Amino acid sequence: MPKRAIQPTPAFRQAVEDMQAKAGPNTVGLVMRFNEDDSTLRDLWSEGSNAPKHKYNPHAADRPEMWRCDLPGGGSRRANKVGDVRGYHAEEIFIACWPALLRGADLQENQLHCVELALSKSPCYGNSGSSLLRLANAPRYMPVGCSSKLSEFVQSKGRQIEWRIAFLSLNGSDATSYVPIGGFSVDRLMSARERQIADAADRQVRFQSVAAPQMRGHALHLNNRAAVFEMVAPRLNGPARGTLMSMAREEKQAARDLLARVNQRSIALANQARTLSVGVAQQGIALLEGLPNVDVRRWI
Numbered sequence: 527m528p529k530r531a532i533q534p535t536p537a538f539r540q541a542v543e544d545m546q547a548k549a550g551p552n553t554v555g556l557v558m559r560f561n562e563d564d565s566t567l568r569d570l571w572s573e574g575s576n577a578p579k580h581k582y583n584p585h586a587a588d589r590p591e592m593w594r595c596d597l598p599g600g601g602s603r604r605a606n607k608v609g610d611v612r613g614y615h616a617e618e619i620f621i622a623c624w625p626a627l628l629r630g631a632d633l634q635e636n637q638l639h640c641v642e643l644a645l646s647k648s649p650c651y652g653n654s655g656s657s658l659l660r661l662a663n664a665p666r667y668m669p670v671g672c673s674s675k676l677s678e679f680v681q682s683k684g685r686q687i688e689w690r691i692a693f694l695s696l697n698g699s700d701a702t703s704y705v706p707i708g709g710f711s712v713d714r715l716m717s718a719r720e721r722q723i724a725d726a727a728d729r730q731v732r733f734q735s736v737a738a739p740q741m742r743g744h745a746l747h748l749n750n751r752a753a754v755f756e757m758v759a760p761r762l763n764g765p766a767r768g769t770l771m772s773m774a775r776e777e778k779q780a781a782r783d784l785l786a787r788v789n790q791r792s793i794a795l796a797n798q799a800r801t802l803s804v805g806v807a808q809q810g811i812a813l814l815e816g817l818p819n820v821d822v823r824r825w826i
Protein backbone atom coordinates (compact mmCIF):
# COMPACT_ATOMS: atom_id res chain seq x y z
CA MET A 527 0.00 0.00 0.00
CA PRO A 528 1.56 3.33 -0.98
CA LYS A 529 1.83 5.76 1.89
CA ARG A 530 0.17 9.07 1.28
CA ALA A 531 0.06 12.33 3.17
CA ILE A 532 -3.17 14.09 4.03
CA GLN A 533 -4.42 16.00 1.01
CA PRO A 534 -6.27 18.73 2.84
CA THR A 535 -9.35 20.31 1.37
CA PRO A 536 -9.99 23.98 2.22
CA ALA A 537 -12.32 22.82 5.02
CA PHE A 538 -9.67 20.51 6.46
CA ARG A 539 -7.07 23.26 6.27
CA GLN A 540 -9.43 25.67 7.99
CA ALA A 541 -10.14 23.15 10.75
CA VAL A 542 -6.40 22.73 11.37
CA GLU A 543 -5.88 26.49 11.41
CA ASP A 544 -8.67 26.90 13.97
CA MET A 545 -7.23 24.09 16.06
CA GLN A 546 -3.74 25.57 15.83
CA ALA A 547 -4.99 28.90 17.14
CA LYS A 548 -6.45 27.25 20.22
CA ALA A 549 -3.71 24.69 20.90
CA GLY A 550 -0.91 25.48 23.30
CA PRO A 551 1.86 23.88 25.31
CA ASN A 552 -0.70 22.32 27.67
CA THR A 553 -3.59 21.79 25.28
CA VAL A 554 -3.10 19.47 22.38
CA GLY A 555 -5.61 19.57 19.56
CA LEU A 556 -6.44 16.84 17.07
CA VAL A 557 -8.41 17.30 13.85
CA MET A 558 -9.75 14.08 12.39
CA ARG A 559 -11.52 12.95 9.26
CA PHE A 560 -12.85 9.59 8.08
CA ASN A 561 -12.72 8.39 4.47
CA GLU A 562 -11.58 11.79 3.14
CA ASP A 563 -15.08 13.05 3.75
CA ASP A 564 -15.20 16.61 5.09
CA SER A 565 -18.60 16.02 6.66
CA THR A 566 -16.83 13.81 9.23
CA LEU A 567 -14.29 16.50 10.22
CA ARG A 568 -14.16 17.14 13.93
CA ASP A 569 -11.67 18.16 16.58
CA LEU A 570 -10.68 16.49 19.82
CA TRP A 571 -8.64 17.92 22.66
CA SER A 572 -6.46 16.82 25.52
CA GLU A 573 -7.90 17.21 28.99
CA GLY A 574 -5.52 18.13 31.80
CA SER A 575 -5.34 16.73 35.31
CA ASN A 576 -8.77 17.02 36.99
CA ALA A 577 -9.95 19.22 34.13
CA PRO A 578 -13.62 19.26 33.11
CA LYS A 579 -14.69 17.81 29.77
CA HIS A 580 -13.44 19.86 26.83
CA LYS A 581 -16.52 21.25 25.14
CA TYR A 582 -15.76 19.59 21.79
CA ASN A 583 -14.87 16.19 23.27
CA PRO A 584 -17.36 13.33 23.53
CA HIS A 585 -19.52 13.26 26.65
CA ALA A 586 -18.84 10.91 29.56
CA ALA A 587 -21.72 8.73 28.32
CA ASP A 588 -19.77 8.20 25.08
CA ARG A 589 -16.65 7.10 26.93
CA PRO A 590 -15.99 3.53 28.07
CA GLU A 591 -15.00 2.54 31.59
CA MET A 592 -11.28 3.21 31.88
CA TRP A 593 -8.58 2.03 34.21
CA ARG A 594 -5.21 3.45 35.14
CA CYS A 595 -2.45 1.46 36.75
CA ASP A 596 -0.84 4.09 38.92
CA LEU A 597 -1.57 3.29 42.54
CA PRO A 598 1.38 2.93 44.90
CA GLY A 599 2.72 -0.58 44.56
CA GLY A 600 1.46 -0.89 40.98
CA GLY A 601 -2.23 -1.19 41.81
CA SER A 602 -4.92 -0.25 39.32
CA ARG A 603 -7.93 1.97 39.78
CA ARG A 604 -11.03 2.93 37.86
CA ALA A 605 -10.33 6.29 36.25
CA ASN A 606 -12.85 9.11 36.13
CA LYS A 607 -14.21 9.35 32.59
CA VAL A 608 -13.99 13.11 32.95
CA GLY A 609 -11.83 15.02 35.40
CA ASP A 610 -9.38 12.24 36.12
CA VAL A 611 -6.26 13.09 38.07
CA ARG A 612 -4.13 11.90 35.11
CA GLY A 613 -6.18 13.74 32.53
CA TYR A 614 -6.30 12.41 28.98
CA HIS A 615 -4.11 13.04 25.98
CA ALA A 616 -6.01 13.86 22.78
CA GLU A 617 -4.96 10.55 21.25
CA GLU A 618 -6.31 8.69 24.29
CA ILE A 619 -9.67 10.41 23.88
CA PHE A 620 -9.60 9.43 20.21
CA ILE A 621 -8.92 5.76 20.96
CA ALA A 622 -11.31 5.55 23.91
CA CYS A 623 -14.18 7.22 22.04
CA TRP A 624 -13.65 5.33 18.78
CA PRO A 625 -17.13 3.70 18.73
CA ALA A 626 -18.79 7.06 19.45
CA LEU A 627 -16.69 8.79 16.77
CA LEU A 628 -17.73 6.21 14.17
CA ARG A 629 -21.35 6.52 15.29
CA GLY A 630 -21.09 10.31 15.01
CA ALA A 631 -19.88 9.93 11.43
CA ASP A 632 -22.59 7.39 10.71
CA LEU A 633 -20.03 4.78 9.71
CA GLN A 634 -19.37 1.12 10.48
CA GLU A 635 -15.76 0.18 11.05
CA ASN A 636 -15.78 -2.14 8.00
CA GLN A 637 -16.69 0.84 5.79
CA LEU A 638 -13.49 2.64 6.71
CA HIS A 639 -10.65 2.94 4.23
CA CYS A 640 -8.91 6.02 5.56
CA VAL A 641 -8.38 7.78 8.89
CA GLU A 642 -6.62 11.15 8.95
CA LEU A 643 -5.35 12.82 12.09
CA ALA A 644 -3.72 16.24 12.35
CA LEU A 645 -2.17 16.86 15.77
CA SER A 646 -0.78 20.08 17.22
CA LYS A 647 2.06 18.04 18.71
CA SER A 648 3.50 14.73 17.53
CA PRO A 649 2.40 11.78 19.70
CA CYS A 650 4.30 11.38 22.96
CA TYR A 651 6.66 8.47 23.38
CA GLY A 652 8.59 6.73 26.14
CA ASN A 653 8.60 6.97 29.88
CA SER A 654 7.38 10.54 30.13
CA GLY A 655 4.45 9.81 27.82
CA SER A 656 0.81 9.18 28.68
CA SER A 657 0.42 6.47 31.30
CA LEU A 658 -0.99 2.97 31.00
CA LEU A 659 -4.68 2.95 30.13
CA ARG A 660 -7.09 0.04 29.92
CA LEU A 661 -10.50 0.33 28.29
CA ALA A 662 -13.55 -1.57 29.48
CA ASN A 663 -13.48 -5.24 28.49
CA ALA A 664 -9.97 -5.02 27.11
CA PRO A 665 -7.80 -7.74 28.61
CA ARG A 666 -4.65 -5.66 28.74
CA TYR A 667 -3.46 -2.16 29.38
CA MET A 668 -2.47 -0.04 26.41
CA PRO A 669 1.23 0.86 26.66
CA VAL A 670 2.81 4.04 27.97
CA GLY A 671 2.98 6.87 25.41
CA CYS A 672 0.51 7.80 22.70
CA SER A 673 2.79 6.65 19.85
CA SER A 674 2.76 3.16 21.30
CA LYS A 675 -0.96 3.31 22.06
CA LEU A 676 -1.73 4.44 18.49
CA SER A 677 0.56 1.81 17.04
CA GLU A 678 -1.23 -0.93 18.96
CA PHE A 679 -4.63 0.52 18.08
CA VAL A 680 -3.84 0.72 14.36
CA GLN A 681 -2.65 -2.88 14.39
CA SER A 682 -5.87 -3.99 16.05
CA LYS A 683 -7.85 -2.59 13.11
CA GLY A 684 -8.19 -3.81 9.52
CA ARG A 685 -5.09 -3.57 7.35
CA GLN A 686 -7.16 -2.02 4.57
CA ILE A 687 -7.40 1.20 6.59
CA GLU A 688 -4.90 3.82 5.52
CA TRP A 689 -3.77 6.01 8.41
CA ARG A 690 -2.37 9.46 7.73
CA ILE A 691 -1.00 11.39 10.65
CA ALA A 692 0.34 14.94 10.54
CA PHE A 693 1.73 17.08 13.34
CA LEU A 694 2.31 20.81 13.58
CA SER A 695 5.19 20.62 16.00
CA LEU A 696 7.47 17.90 17.31
CA ASN A 697 6.59 16.85 20.83
CA GLY A 698 8.85 18.67 23.28
CA SER A 699 10.55 20.93 20.76
CA ASP A 700 8.85 24.24 20.10
CA ALA A 701 6.13 23.50 22.57
CA THR A 702 5.35 27.15 23.17
CA SER A 703 4.82 27.81 19.49
CA TYR A 704 2.46 25.92 17.25
CA VAL A 705 3.41 27.78 14.14
CA PRO A 706 4.51 25.08 11.75
CA ILE A 707 8.01 25.96 10.70
CA GLY A 708 9.77 24.48 7.75
CA GLY A 709 8.45 23.50 4.40
CA PHE A 710 9.54 21.66 1.34
CA SER A 711 13.16 22.65 1.62
CA VAL A 712 13.84 21.34 5.12
CA ASP A 713 14.03 17.90 6.60
CA ARG A 714 10.65 16.21 6.63
CA LEU A 715 10.59 15.84 10.40
CA MET A 716 12.82 18.53 11.86
CA SER A 717 12.11 22.18 11.29
CA ALA A 718 14.95 24.65 10.74
CA ARG A 719 14.45 25.86 14.29
CA GLU A 720 14.62 22.37 15.73
CA ARG A 721 17.85 21.80 13.84
CA GLN A 722 19.24 25.01 15.22
CA ILE A 723 18.35 23.92 18.76
CA ALA A 724 19.99 20.56 18.18
CA ASP A 725 23.16 22.17 16.84
CA ALA A 726 23.34 24.64 19.70
CA ALA A 727 23.01 21.85 22.21
CA ASP A 728 25.79 19.92 20.49
CA ARG A 729 28.11 22.89 20.70
CA GLN A 730 27.35 23.51 24.33
CA VAL A 731 27.51 19.97 25.51
CA ARG A 732 30.55 20.76 27.67
CA PHE A 733 28.27 22.43 30.21
CA GLN A 734 26.84 19.10 31.14
CA SER A 735 27.04 19.39 34.89
CA VAL A 736 26.34 22.58 36.66
CA ALA A 737 25.50 23.43 40.22
CA ALA A 738 23.13 26.20 39.16
CA PRO A 739 21.14 26.51 42.41
CA GLN A 740 24.28 26.81 44.54
CA MET A 741 25.77 29.36 42.16
CA ARG A 742 22.60 31.42 42.21
CA GLY A 743 22.65 31.19 46.01
CA HIS A 744 26.21 32.44 46.07
CA ALA A 745 25.36 35.35 43.79
CA LEU A 746 22.55 36.29 46.15
CA HIS A 747 25.00 36.16 49.05
CA LEU A 748 27.41 38.49 47.19
CA ASN A 749 24.57 40.90 46.51
CA ASN A 750 23.48 40.84 50.14
CA ARG A 751 27.01 41.58 51.28
CA ALA A 752 27.20 44.48 48.81
CA ALA A 753 23.95 45.85 50.22
CA VAL A 754 25.36 45.75 53.76
CA PHE A 755 28.52 47.59 52.65
CA GLU A 756 26.39 50.24 50.94
CA MET A 757 24.30 50.66 54.05
CA VAL A 758 27.29 50.98 56.39
CA ALA A 759 29.53 53.12 54.15
CA PRO A 760 27.71 56.50 54.59
CA ARG A 761 28.24 56.25 58.34
CA LEU A 762 32.00 56.10 57.85
CA ASN A 763 34.32 59.00 57.18
CA GLY A 764 37.38 59.46 55.08
CA PRO A 765 38.99 56.76 52.95
CA ALA A 766 37.16 53.91 54.75
CA ARG A 767 33.95 55.07 53.21
CA GLY A 768 35.33 54.97 49.66
CA THR A 769 36.96 51.61 50.23
CA LEU A 770 33.68 50.08 51.42
CA MET A 771 31.75 51.56 48.49
CA SER A 772 34.19 50.11 45.98
CA MET A 773 34.02 46.74 47.76
CA ALA A 774 30.25 46.88 47.36
CA ARG A 775 30.67 47.58 43.64
CA GLU A 776 33.07 44.67 43.27
CA GLU A 777 30.72 42.29 45.06
CA LYS A 778 27.84 43.36 42.85
CA GLN A 779 29.92 42.90 39.71
CA ALA A 780 30.98 39.44 40.87
CA ALA A 781 27.32 38.54 41.48
CA ARG A 782 26.39 39.73 37.96
CA ASP A 783 29.20 37.75 36.34
CA LEU A 784 28.24 34.66 38.27
CA LEU A 785 24.57 34.93 37.30
CA ALA A 786 25.43 35.49 33.66
CA ARG A 787 27.54 32.33 33.68
CA VAL A 788 24.82 30.31 35.39
CA ASN A 789 22.19 31.53 32.98
CA GLN A 790 24.27 30.73 29.95
CA ARG A 791 24.82 27.21 31.21
CA SER A 792 21.16 26.78 32.06
CA ILE A 793 20.16 27.70 28.52
CA ALA A 794 22.63 25.18 27.21
CA LEU A 795 21.15 22.51 29.44
CA ALA A 796 17.62 23.39 28.45
CA ASN A 797 18.60 23.12 24.79
CA GLN A 798 20.09 19.76 25.44
CA ALA A 799 17.00 18.52 27.22
CA ARG A 800 14.91 19.73 24.30
CA THR A 801 17.13 17.97 21.81
CA LEU A 802 16.75 14.80 23.79
CA SER A 803 12.99 15.15 23.74
CA VAL A 804 13.05 15.85 20.00
CA GLY A 805 14.99 12.61 19.66
CA VAL A 806 12.43 10.77 21.76
CA ALA A 807 9.58 12.25 19.69
CA GLN A 808 11.26 10.96 16.55
CA GLN A 809 11.39 7.48 18.02
CA GLY A 810 7.63 7.67 18.48
CA ILE A 811 7.20 8.75 14.88
CA ALA A 812 9.52 6.00 13.68
CA LEU A 813 7.43 3.44 15.57
CA LEU A 814 4.27 4.55 13.76
CA GLU A 815 5.98 4.92 10.41
CA GLY A 816 7.20 1.36 10.69
CA LEU A 817 3.63 0.20 10.16
CA PRO A 818 2.83 -0.54 6.51
CA ASN A 819 -0.44 1.38 6.49
CA VAL A 820 0.62 4.50 8.43
CA ASP A 821 2.08 7.72 7.05
CA VAL A 822 3.42 10.31 9.49
CA ARG A 823 4.74 13.72 8.56
CA ARG A 824 4.86 17.35 9.50
CA TRP A 825 1.81 19.36 8.49
CA ILE A 826 2.67 21.70 5.64
Ligand SMILES: [Zn+2]
Pocket residue numbers: 615616617649650655656671672673
Ligand atom coordinates in the same frame (compact mmCIF):
# COMPACT_ATOMS: atom_id res chain seq x y z
ZN1 LIG B 1 0.33 11.60 24.46
